[in-house]
Amino acid sequence: MKIVIADGSHQADYIIGMYNNKENNLIVINSDNNVCRYLSAKNGISVLHGKPTKESDLFDAGIENADLFIALSENDVDNYVACKTAKKLFNVRKCIATVINPKNVELFKQLGIDSVISSTYLLAEQIKNTANIENLISNLSLEDDKINIMEFMVKSSHDVCGKSLKEIKVSDIASVSSVIRQQQVIIPNGDTVLEEGDKVLLVTTMEHHDKITKVFQRKKA
Amino acid sequence: MSDINCIVIGAGRLGKNMAIMLCKKNNVMLIDNDRSAFNDLDEYSGFMEVGDALDLEVLENCGIRDCRTVVAITEDDNKNIMLADICRQIYNIKNVYIRLKDSRKEKLVADENVRCVCQFDLTLDHFRSHYGEELA
Numbered sequence: 001m002k003i004v005i006a007d008g009s010h011q012a013d014y015i016i017g018m019y020n021n022k023e024n025n026l027i028v029i030n031s032d033n034n035v036c037r038y039l040s041a042k043n044g045i046s047v048l049h050g051k052p053t054k055e056s057d058l059f060d061a062g063i064e065n066a067d068l069f070i071a072l073s074e075n076d077v078d079n080y081v082a083c084k085t086a087k088k089l090f091n092v093r094k095c096i097a098t099v100i101n102p103k104n105v106e107l108f109k110q111l112g113i114d115s116v117i118s119s120t121y122l123l124a125e126q127i128k129n130t131a132n133i134e135n136l137i138s139n140l141s142l143e144d145d146k147i148n149i150m151e152f153m154v155k156s157s158h159d160v161c162g163k164s165l166k167e168i169k170v171s172d173i174a175s176v177s178s179v180i181r182q183q184q185v186i187i188p189n190g191d192t193v194l195e196e197g198d199k200v201l202l203v204t205t206m207e208h209h210d211k212i213t214k215v216f217q218r219k220k221a
Numbered sequence: 222m223s224d225i226n227c228i229v230i231g232a233g234r235l236g237k238n239m240a241i242m243l244c245k246k247n248n249v250m251l252i253d254n255d256r257s258a259f260n261d262l263d264e265y266s267g268f269m270e271v272g273d274a275l276d277l278e279v280l281e282n283c284g285i286r287d288c289r290t291v292v293a294i295t296e297d298d299n300k301n302i303m304l305a306d307i308c309r310q311i312y313n314i315k316n317v318y319i320r321l322k323d324s325r326k327e328k329l330v331a332d333e334n335v336r337c338v339c340q341f342d343l344t345l346d347h348f349r350s351h352y353g354e355e356l357a
Contacts, residue, residue, distance in 0.1 A: 053299055055325055077275065081299040084306075084329055107277065111306050 001067040003027070004092070006052035006082050008072025009035045011098070015070060016043045029061045031073075052082035055089055069095045076104050083113050145206050152216040154198040159218040166190035174204035174212050225250045225284035230274040230304055231295035232258040235320065239292055241265050247290070250283045274304060277311070285312050294320040302326060305335040 002025045005012050012028065012035070019026055020043055028047040030036045040047040050057030052071060063069065069086040071079035076099045083095035094114045099105060102121035109116055154161050160168055165176055165188055179186045180199040186192065194200065204212050225248050229240045232253035240251040241264045249267030253259065256271045272279035274293075285291070291314050293304040301319040308314040310333075317335045321327060324339035348356070 054323075055328070077297065077299045077303050080303050081326075081329070084302075088329060103276065107275075107307070111303075111310055 001025070002063075002065070004029065004061070004063045004066045004069045004086065006069065006071045006073070006086075007031060007078070008074075008098070009038070011072045013039055013042060015072075016045065020045065027061050027063055027066065029057065029063075053078050053085060055085055058082075058085060058090060063092060064090050066090070066092045067094065068092075071095070071097045073098075074100060076101055076108075080104075080108060080111070080113065087112075148204050148206055148209050150202055150204060150209070150212060152200045152202075154194050154196055154200060154216075156196040157219055158216065159220050160194050160216055161196055161220070162193065164191050164193045168194075168215065170202075170212060170215060173208040174202045176200060176202045224248050224287075225268065226288055227290040228252065228280075228283060228285060228288050228292070230291065230293045231301075231320075232269075233294065233296060236292075236294045237262060237265070239294060240267060243267075243290075243292075252279070252283060275300065275307070277307070280307070280312075285314070288312070288314060290314070290316040290318075292318045298322050298326055302329055305330050305333065309333045309335060 001023065003019055004027045005015055006029050009032070012030065016026060016028060016039065026045060028039060028045060029050050029052055030039065030047055031049070031051045033049050036047040036049045048057070048061045050060060052058065052073065063086060066086070069083060069092045071082045073079050073082070079097040079099065083097050086092040087095055096115040096117065097108055097113050099108065099116055099118045102118045102124065105116045105118050105121045165171070170176070176188050178201045179188050179192060179194070180201070181195065181197070200216070202212065227243050227247040228250045229236055229243065230252045232240070232251055236251065236253070240249050241262070243249050244265055244267040250270060251259070251265070251267060252270045252272060252274045254271065254273050259269050270279065270283050274280060291304070291308045293301040295301055298321050301321065305317050305319045308317045319330070319335060319337055321337050321339045322341060324337070324342045327337045327339065330337065
């Protein structure tokens with residue numbers, strides 16, 4: 001993959017570390033000369049000193065037709081314009097912008113940025129997702145909240161305890177992908193019976209999130 | 222404030238003079254995030270708002286939904302470009318004008334029916350047409 005990392009210091013360093021291997025062609029551009037030197041020395045790669053919002057600098061960096069463009073500046077507006085320039089003038093396939101102001105997540109998406117990340121926004125979403133359900137469930141949203149990965153702990157008081165997946169009847173709205181029982185991973189089928197202490201990992205859609213929660217939280221009659 | 226038909230963003234020297242010019246025939250709202258920017262406005266008869274124009278709530282409180290014209294002349298080219306995109310793509314404002322210091326950025330909004338005024342080009346043109354022969 002051809003990956004462009006624009007601005008950012010520690011985040012840039014971390015992402016470079018993650019992608020710096022033979023399979024990827026990394027292009028790193030940074031507007032701070034000191035950061036350029038630091039990133040270059042630490043990771044043994046060349047880093048271009050330039051502004052990611054400037055067409056000529058992106059041209060010099062050779063970002064044309066890149067697969068991924070990651071904008072990490074602390075200035076939200078600069079990240080927006082950098083992504084827009086990459087997409088519009090250099091035919092970059094996918095752009096990710098980080099933002100400081102969580103309000104900009106929705107705004108940037110409306111304006112056509114593929115993916116927008118705000119640590120504050122993620123934190124708030126995570127709190128929202130976990131706060132209204134009992135804390136034994138964890139939750140992960142993917143693909144703009146369309147896919148939900150949920151984890152339930154089975155207690156003896158739960159209605160699902162002692163039932164087989166066939167009896168629980170969730171196969172049309174969720175897929176139970178694994179059951180973790182005493183540190184062993186079981187790939188379940190319809191006949192798998194849930195026991196107390198099992199951790200159930202399932203994939204569902206956002207619309208069925210509440211229904212699934214209800215099924216797995218229901219107490220025994 | 223629903224009768225605002227013209228919003229000027231950025232109350233620098235240019236923004237203020239633009240607002241004064243426009244307020245003779247329009248209901249103008251002038252927005253800047255710095256309260257101290259709103260001085261020297263004796264001749265201005267429009268509204269003023271302190272706030273970040275990139276915040277949609279601020280724009281909506283200023284009546285952007287019924288607005289026909291937006292002029293974005295902040296000091297930052299990138300901000301002006303983003304404001305133009307917000308105006309065109311989210312609020313479908315008919316007339317959007319922005320100031321650009323770097324005329325090469327005009328490409329970014331070229332197909333969105335945004336009118337750009339580039340001071341670099343204007344200065345160069347002026348030099349060329351008025352003093353071109355002298356300088357040659």
